[in-house]
Amino acid sequence: MAEGGRGETFLARCSVDAGVFALRPDYRVVLVAAEGLVGGPTDETSDALLREAERTAQVLLADRPPEALASVAAWRDAYRAFGAKPQRTRNSLEALLRRVASGLPRVNRLTDLYNAISVRHLLPLGGEDLDRYAGPARLALASGDEPFETVTSGDVRFEHPEPGEVVWCDDEGVTCRRWNWRQTHRTRLGEDTTAALFVLEALDPMPDEALAAAAADLVDHLNAYAPQAGVARRLITAPSRGARRC
Known part of the structure; x- marks a missing residue:
């Protein structure tokens, strides 16, 4: 798989706000940008x-x-830290695990891939259509004014996060509410997606090596899907944790 390209430039501008690290200094995220998928x-x-x-x-x-x-208990604690009730709004890993008995959803080949990696490595993992992004990805504490586009019964409508809610966002609004609970309709992966951002998130007690292994597993499968695709990845941690490889 080729390195470089627009993905590296995009990832260099992505960030995690200090307020998020104040909630969970153990938070780490690997961002993987892939083109030519x-x-x-x-x-x-x-x-x-x-x-x-x-x-x-x-x-x-x-x-x-x-x-x-x-790993699920750690994310439940993280949700409680910003006022969410994890029994009602489950992190994406827990939501998938609760569907295992009846069968994991089959959505499209890229979404299926990241859901499989999420369950296999026991960490929340999301995928976004990079071509539908407006500016870089940022994890922040919401002001409560940011728009969040969703679809109900086929109709597009807009919601807003709670003030202080942990959200992923870009220049147009929220891309994922409550850290990794619900993704916006605007940036979801589709059958026509050719460029994607994947978000792999970890909290203690997951070690750095396990997070890196999950990212490597994802990249290996992307390479198998599209050998000529370009990929870039970036690890973001709290400054107190120091620089680590992803």
């Missing part, structure tokens, strides 16, 4: 990845609920 509907490859992830999770959850897992 081949989208499309769910296929045999993406379905097989999801089936493998389902089998792995079924073994892991055989004798315990998702919230008993250390």
Whole structure:
């Protein structure tokens, strides 16, 4: 897979606000920007990845609920830190794990891929259409005025986050509410997506090595999907943690 390109420039401008690190100094995120991807509907490859992830999770959850897992419990604590109720608004990892028994959703080949990696490595992982972004990605505490585009019963409508809510946003508004709870309709991956931003997030007790392994797994599969694609990645941590490899 080729390196460089617009992805590196985009990632260099992305940021995490100090207020987020004040809530969770252990927070780390790897951002992966990929161009030249081949989208499309769910296929045999993406379905097989999801089936493998389902089998792995079924073994892991055989004798315990998702919230008993250390990674899920850590995200529940993070949600409580900014006033969210994790029983009502579940982080994306927990939401996927709770669907394992009935089957993980099949959406499209790129979304299927990141959902499978999320379950396999037990971390929240989101995907965004890079061509639909307006400016860089930023994780911040919301003022409450930012627009969040969603679709209900086929109709586009706009909501606003709660003041102090942790949100991903760009220059047009919120791209994901409550850290990694619900993505905006505007930037979601589609069958026609050819450039994407993937967001891999970690809290303690997940070690840095496990986060790096998840990012490498994602990149390896992107490479298999589109060998000529360009990829860039960046690790962002609290300044107190120092520089680390991703």
